[in-house]
Amino acid sequence: MLGMQSRALNEAALLGRLEAQRLVQATVRSMEVELLVGVTEAQIAALLRARLVEAGAEGFFHEPVIWFGERSALRGMKSHSDAMPGETKLCTGDAVLMDVAPFISGFPIDVSWTSSCGENPVLERGRTVLKELREVIPEWVTAGKTRRELAVAVEDLARERGFASRQKAYLFGALGHRLYGPGLLPFARRSSFGLGLGSSIQLFGTALMHRLSLGLVEWPFWNDSAMSETRPGLGVWSVEPHIASDGVGAKWEELLLVEEHGARWLESAEPLI
Secondary structure, three states: OHHHHHHHHHHHHHHHHHHHHHHHHHHHHHHHHHOOOOOEHHHHHHHHHHHHHHHOEEEEEEEEEEEEHHHHHOOOOOOOHHHOOOOOEOOOOOEEEEEEEEEEOOEEOOEEEEEEOOOOHHHHHHHHHHHHHHHHHHHHHHOOOOHHHHHHHHHHHHHHOOOEEOHHHOHHHOOEEEOOOOOOOHHHHOEEOOEEHHHHHHHHHHHHHHHHOOOOOOOOEEOOOHHHOOOOOOEEEEEOOEEEEOOEEEEOEEEEEEEOOEEEEOOOOOOOO
């Protein structure tokens, strides 16, 4: 009876997380009509943040990130401050990358989506590659690939399709990471340098504890380092392939559920790609 109750609670939590993810995805999609020539990254980021708060966001794992044009491919970014939404203006044909991570109903939800202001053939090719990755990543996890092998496999597939992986430009070179809630302290829902204080303390603290414990604590990232020479642990991971070609970046991010007998995306319907 206890086992059945625990399983039911787990299923209820997964349903709640799925509903929260769908709400965030719908909010991100609603921004497409706002992508007009001349609008700035900062303006779109502020509007998207306001809509997420209106939809029920209680705080942020990280603040909304918006990149236009070549910035979608992470060109010209040398520091954390360079990556923050700024006064870059949207031009016809530009790719637009949105990355948001609010807390909805207590669940941390991390979603990314790439659109464009008008037609962008390179972006459309990139979307095709991302859809292929969405198909194979759960298969690779189920087959037993380590997190390091997964990071390398994504990079190799992207290269074969004419795109470069941009994962090494990310914090810890992460293809994927654990998600953490806002924390219990009163200040923990605040953001600093674009990151939620409570969630970032847990994320970086876990990474530090992994080093100090000589691997007894789980490494919270997927990357190509020696620390990722283990299979993804059970639970929910945020997976975020980011590829680029000819100054055009394409990215999507979604929640992957790793279970005892395999892996599956939390969302079984049409993905946000």
